[in-house]
Amino acid sequence: MRASSRKWLHKYSSTLITGICILLFLVYLAFFSGADWSLFREQFLNFEKMEGRYYIFISPLLLVVKISIYSCFFATFIGLCLAVLRSYKIKFFDVTITAYVILFRSIPAMVLVVLVYFALPFVGLNLPSTNSVIMSLSLLFGAYTTEIFRSGINSVEKLQIEASKSLGMNSIQAMYHVILPQAMRVVIPPLTTVLIDVLKTTSIAYVVGVPELIARARQMEGVIGSVTPLIFVSVLYFLIILPVVILSSRLEKRSRKWSNS
């Protein structure tokens, strides 16, 4: 009895100590740190002032979803096309596509969005801000999806291409009927990671004046004199992205298990 309880204590001692530390820290924060918690509640969690204003966030929320869906669609399309083109091993495509990937993997999203929105009008190309964000995000994440699709296509064995050729398929048929369906399985977990990144990066649209969540929150912050809308928006972002994060880590775990067995 005694030995087992000692063992238990040994096993969980670090957990216990951590728990006690956290508890002490919370007690300190709440009572002894001298922080003004009523101020915190009033400024950060003042949902009474937000009442009747939640509808303002509906259209920007839809806008964020729209930008993400469009950008994801275009990025996937770009990635798929370029990866297929690259798989034919033609020198010209090889060089240009690699250059594209390196260029857009290197450029910061913020810089590209600003460049597209503020520089293109000088050559008479006046894109609406939403479209310029969609365009930059598609180009940016197209580079990542190209790499993803390429590794997916590479993961299919060479033998299968030869087999499908010997069945009389041409290279396009082999790509469409044999390689891509198998590549999809490898490709989907990393694609969800791209989806997360796109969702997060849409927030950059704030800089070029797209009326999205942050912009609305900052407006409302000025009106009601409290940061609560900002907190609300960050929770909103969290709630949109978290399901995708969970889905993505599930898929990744499953694919890892699948590849190990």
Added chain:
Amino acid sequence: MDELNIRDLPRIFFNMEIMEGQWSLLFSGLWVTLEIAVVSIVLSTFFGLLVALMRIGNNKLLNALLIAYLEFCRATPIIVALIVVYFGLPFLNVTFSPFASAVIVIVFIHAAYIGEAFRAGILAISKTQTEAARSLGMSRLQTLIYILIPQAFRLVLPSLANQWTGIIKDTAICTILAITELLKAAQIISTWKANPTPLVMSTLLYLIILIPLTVITMQLEKRRGLKK
């Protein structure tokens, strides 16, 4: 304006006369960007290692907390966190300088990712190594410092390089703060001169820094892929 001649493009986008006398502002912006990047890289790598070390122990409570922290960082856009820290916290009479809030936010978010990378690296090292080191009479700390961390660093290098590139890219987001980093400097000159050349120049400066890093990262990733 409507009749765009292709020969006009260099005059619009690469107009060096516009940049005359403005390079100093642009380069001071570059310096600020590099400062933020270097401080953030050093700190987030340090804290990432710390997070990883806390994760590999058998402490259930700490593990749960750190998983929550990781998921939080994965699901929070950096720009939102930056606005909350820089524009939100002053409402509580907690004020950080733009530089400090940039570093705090970038380190907070990237330390989670780097911690995850380090954890994967440490876990990938065979258990027999730890057992061997322990049987040689090394203490747990010694095992960690002399056996696990050096090997983990090598395994983790590709994802570490990727994160570092990400940190440098994220410094551009700090334009929304009152700090004249590279992109902000370019925007200031560009608005003043009504010409996009400074924006193009700043993009080129970013690319000069980032393209080598991206290429190195891709090489490292490829090498790791071959080893498997």
